[in-house]
Each structure stands twice: as structure tokens, then as C-alpha cells.
Amino acid sequence: MFDGFLLFTQGRGYPDIPTRRFLRYLVEQLHLPAYCLVDSDPYGFDILATYKFGSMQLAYDANxxxxxxxxxxxVFTSDFEExxxxDCCQLQLSSEDRRKLEGILTRCYLHKEAPEWRLKLEAMLEMGVKFEIEALSASSISFLSQEYIPQQIRLGRYI
Structure with a gap:
């Protein structure tokens, strides 16, 4: 079991400015660790990248x-088998998903600052599949909150 406390915030898709500022405050001022749980698809990754690297539209405010x-x-593509x-939870990447993923893989920051992330994205593209966070609740409604998240944090299974 996970003995720590967890503060959860939800950006409801692409994060807005107040959500990003709030999270930055928690990390900078309160020295809390920040984790991001997103769908295993190109859009989920893009949401994660917006938190970590900022958005192109607000590049001037990235700092x-x-x-x-x-x-x-x-969630990672490898979680599906693990x-x-x-099988009904696993979806094939659409041609639009593939184009978005290929575009993401050209971003220079993935090479320099997040090579492990790049490997996960390459694996997703190679496997040609995606799935949503909700798939982790297929066997139990509490699996995500009671097992997956605590285990990922406790075992350091994040990147």
C-alpha cells in the first residue's frame, strides 16, 4: 500500500494557464514532486509535453x-501487456495519430531533454496502438488509485 499523501489536480485536456501556474507553484514553493498521468496516445503525450516544456503559443511565458x-x-504502451x-481496450493508431506522433518525434527537446520519453513514443508508433487511462480500470474501479499510481511512484516507474 502507498503510505504517502497525494494531491491531485486535473487539467481536463490541454492544461490552461491557471492549472500550469498552480502546479509550478506547488513544485517551486512547496517542493512537491509532480507526476503526470495521461492517455497512452499522441494527444496524451502532447499534454504532458505542455506541462514540462510549455506551449508554442505561449513560448514567451514558458519560464x-x-x-x-x-x-x-x-500510462505507457507497455502497461497494456504488463x-x-x-483486447477491447487497445485501439489502433489512426493515420492522424501517426502523423501527430511523427511530428512530435521531430521536436528537438525530445532528443536533448527527454530521450526516455522519445523511446516510449517510438515504441507506441512501432506497435501502432494506443489506449486510454480508463483501460486500467477494466478489472477494478479502484485499480488506478489503489494500485497503479501508488506502485508507479513507490517503484520509481516514471520517467
């Missing part, structure tokens, strides 16, 4: 909005 300390907690999720 006050980005959270470079954030860790990718999951947790024996039902």
Missing part, C-alpha cells in the same frame, strides 16, 4: 508556466 521537474507517471488489459 513561468512550464514545470521541468514533472515526471511521466504513465497488466493484462482486455
Amino acid at each position: 513561468v508556466l512550464r514545470v521541468p521537474e514533472i515526471r511521466w507517471l504513465g 497488466y493484462c488489459l482486455p
Whole structure:
């Protein structure tokens, strides 16, 4: 079991400015660790990248909005097999997903600042599959909160 406390915030898709500033405050001022749990698809990764690196539209504010300390907690394409999720939860990447993923893989910061993230994205593209966070609740509604998240943090299974 996970003995620590967890403060949870949800950006409801791409994070807005107040959510990003709030998270940055928690990390900078309160020295709390930050983890990001997103769908295992190109859009989930893009949300994660917005937290860590900032957005192109607000590049001028990146220093006050980005959270470079954030860790990718999951979900990872490899989680699908590891947790024996039902096949119905796994989806094929669409041609749009593939184009978005290929575009993300060209971003220079992935080469310099997040090579492990790049490897996960390359694996997703190679496997040609994606799945949503909700798939982890296929066997139990409490699996995500009672097992997956605590285990990922406790075992350091984030990148």
C-alpha cells in the first residue's frame, strides 16, 4: 500500500494557464514532486509535453508556466501487456495519430531533454496502438488509485 499523501489536480485536456501556474507553484514553493498521468496516445503525450516544456503559443511565458521537474507517471504502451488489459481496450493508431506522433518525434527537446520519453513514443508508433487511462480500470474501479499510481511512484516507474 502507498503510505504517502497525494494531491491531485486535473487539467481536463490541454492544461490552461491557471492549472500550469498552480502546479509550478506547488513544485517551486512547496517542493512537491509532480507526476503526470495521461492517455497512452499522441494527444496524451502532447499534454504532458505542455506541462514540462510549455506551449508554442505561449513560448514567451514558458519560464513561468512550464514545470521541468514533472515526471511521466504513465500510462505507457507497455502497461497494456504488463497488466493484462482486455483486447477491447487497445485501439489502433489512426493515420492522424501517426502523423501527430511523427511530428512530435521531430521536436528537438525530445532528443536533448527527454530521450526516455522519445523511446516510449517510438515504441507506441512501432506497435501502432494506443489506449486510454480508463483501460486500467477494466478489472477494478479502484485499480488506478489503489494500485497503479501508488506502485508507479513507490517503484520509481516514471520517467
